[in-house]
Amino acid sequence: MKQLKKHLYINGKQYEAENYEPLFSPYNNEKVAEVAFATEAETELALAAAEEGSKIIAQMTAHERATILENLSALIKENEEECARIISLESSKPIAAARVEVARTVMTYKFAAEEARRIHGETIPMDAAPGGEGRLAFTVREPLGVVVAITPFNFPLNLVAHKLGPAIAAGNSIVLKPAEQTPLSALFVAELSEKAGLPAGVLNVVPGYGHIVGEKLVQDNRVKAVTFTGSPPVGKKIHSKVGLKKVTLELGSNSALIVNHDADVAAIIDRAVTGSFANSGQVCISLQRIYVHEQVHDAFVDAFVKKAKQLKIGDPFKEDTDISALITPKDVDRALEWINEAKELGANVLTGGEREGNMLYPTVLTNVDHKAKVSCQEVFAPVVIINKVSSMDEAIEFVNDSKYGLQAGIYTNQLDLALKAAEKLKVGGVMINDIPTYRVDHMPYGGIKESGLGREGLKYAIEEMTEMKLISFKK
Numbered sequence: 001m002k003q004l005k006k007h008l009y010i011n012g013k014q015y016e017a018e019n020y021e022p023l024f025s026p027y028n029n030e031k032v033a034e035v036a037f038a039t040e041a042e043t044e045l046a047l048a049a050a051e052e053g054s055k056i057i058a059q060m061t062a063h064e065r066a067t068i069l070e071n072l073s074a075l076i077k078e079n080e081e082e083c084a085r086i087i088s089l090e091s092s093k094p095i096a097a098a099r100v101e102v103a104r105t106v107m108t109y110k111f112a113a114e115e116a117r118r119i120h121g122e123t124i125p126m127d128a129a130p131g132g133e134g135r136l137a138f139t140v141r142e143p144l145g146v147v148v149a150i151t152p153f154n155f156p157l158n159l160v161a162h163k164l165g166p167a168i169a170a171g172n173s174i175v176l177k178p179a180e181q182t183p184l185s186a187l188f189v190a191e192l193s194e195k196a197g198l199p200a201g202v203l204n205v206v207p208g209y210g211h212i213v214g215e216k217l218v219q220d221n222r223v224k225a226v227t228f229t230g231s232p233p234v235g236k237k238i239h240s241k242v243g244l245k246k247v248t249l250e251l252g253s254n255s256a257l258i259v260n261h262d263a264d265v266a267a268i269i270d271r272a273v274t275g276s277f278a279n280s281g282q283v284c285i286s287l288q289r290i291y292v293h294e295q296v297h298d299a300f301v302d303a304f305v306k307k308a309k310q311l312k313i314g315d316p317f318k319e320d321t322d323i324s325a326l327i328t329p330k331d332v333d334r335a336l337e338w339i340n341e342a343k344e345l346g347a348n349v350l351t352g353g354e355r356e357g358n359m360l361y362p363t364v365l366t367n368v369d370h371k372a373k374v375s376c377q378e379v380f381a382p383v384v385i386i387n388k389v390s391s392m393d394e395a396i397e398f399v400n401d402s403k404y405g406l407q408a409g410i411y412t413n414q415l416d417l418a419l420k421a422a423e424k425l426k427v428g429g430v431m432i433n434d435i436p437t438y439r440v441d442h443m444p445y446g447g448i449k450e451s452g453l454g455r456e457g458l459k460y461a462i463e464e465m466t467e468m469k470l471i472s473f474k475k
């Protein structure tokens with residue numbers, strides 16, 4: 001394969017950097033590219049370019065911004081196979097799953113284009129208060145200026161789109177720092193954005209280390225908002241450093257599913273297995289904990305394990321691969337340590353619990369202690385626990401006994417139980433008759449507790465990336 005040398009992308013140009021780092025495939029450790037890693041001085045150049053870029057995009061009309069986003073969506077569609085190949089190359093995501101990510105990204109930019117045309121305020125009936133007579137008042141939503149976007153490795157194309165799409169729709173400029181392991185997708189989007197007609201300086205991409213590039217970006221006074229997707233520890237660190245900037249934090253979770261005794265077990269197994277093991281469990285709403293009613297527990301476990309054993313692990317570029325390498329070998333070590341800890345606390349390993357190179361076999365644990373890390377921390381690996389419960393109330397208590405709160409799912413045919421659960425579950429989104437791993441890109445999405453702050457989903461992200469202004473006109 002031809003080796004790539006990728007530069008920084010600043011002010012509409014490829015920018016030759018001082019430092020380049022080798023990028024290795026997580027699957028076979030082969031070197032796949034050389035990538036510029038920005039210094040503080042180069043990060044400064046990106047911020048200065050974004051500051052100028054913010055003035056340009058703020059002057060553009062809604063239909064001009066929408067057209068650029070429509071073009072970007074069309075260009076990703078045109079280059080869909082190349083986009084999928086890049087995702088698999090840098091992250092070892094199985095190619096079939098990478099194609100799904102690309103299709104979603106096409107939709108994400110399309111939704112952003114549509115939302116760009118309907119950013120509006122409302123009229124305020126000022127005379128509802130004594131002293132408010134004789135005034136016409138309304139709100140408008142204005143762009144913020146420079147937005148900093150920091151993204152994780154697990155959806156290197158679509159999670160970048162969840163930041164660029166709304167930022168451009170809202171009329172902001174961006175400095176984007178992609179994850180160390182997955183800069184190639186972000187840099188490819190930068191190339192496409194130029195073809196889509198985005199003016200120079202509006203998008204700047206600076207791959208590099210979190211503690212150098214990321215920390216400089218989030219503390220800079222020219223930056224008006226920080227939108228971060230990544231792990232809770234880094235999210236907390238960023239939150240402590242942003243000062244009075246707006247901040248959106250999309251963090252991790254240990255998402256759970258409740259299966260009641262009235263659920264049609266046979267009909268939900270495929271879905272539950274997909275939710276647990278898609279992208280090797282490296283999904284923020286990966287299904288990590290399943291609480292199954294005792295009446296159907298054994299049937300559920302048997303069918304689940306049978307299906308999990310059928311998953312194919314291997315080369316991400318093979319069409320039928322379901323599970324490939326974790327992002328680093330250390331993550332395999334960590335997952336195995338956590339599995340062992342659960343075993344010591346009394347858990348049974350029904351399948352998996354073994355590695356092959358940088359891959360971990362899909363692992364199913366039952367009878368897991370709630371204090372075990374595989375239960376109460378975010379595993380971010382192909383590991384799922386299935387525990388028995390005797391009532392829905394007990395299951396809800398277990399789900400809520402978590403420092404995270406992103407999404408939860410519940411399967412039941414009883415409407416009253418489903419609605420009661422929806423009310424009681426402490427999460428950002430409840431999926432009735434589906435897994436917590438369900439997301440379409442325009443829905444409001446985000447967590448409570450240590451799963452984050454603010455919401456994504458184009459319309460909602462635009463609210464986070466604009467400032468409301470009131471205009472009152474005394475007649």
Ligand code: NAD
Nearest residue numbers: 151152153178179210211214215230231234250251252284
């Ligand atoms: P990570 O937190 O290690 O890294 C995310 C980004 O933060 C990277 O670009 C990294 O370079 C940067 N970073 C690291 N240290 C920094 C610092 N001190 N200052 C500024 N930036 C810094 O996360 P990851 O391993 O890439 O991704 C996995 C995590 O992301 C999981 O916890 C997962 O749940 C979460 N995630 C959440 C969502 C969501 O929408 N809620 C979606 C995907 C992933």
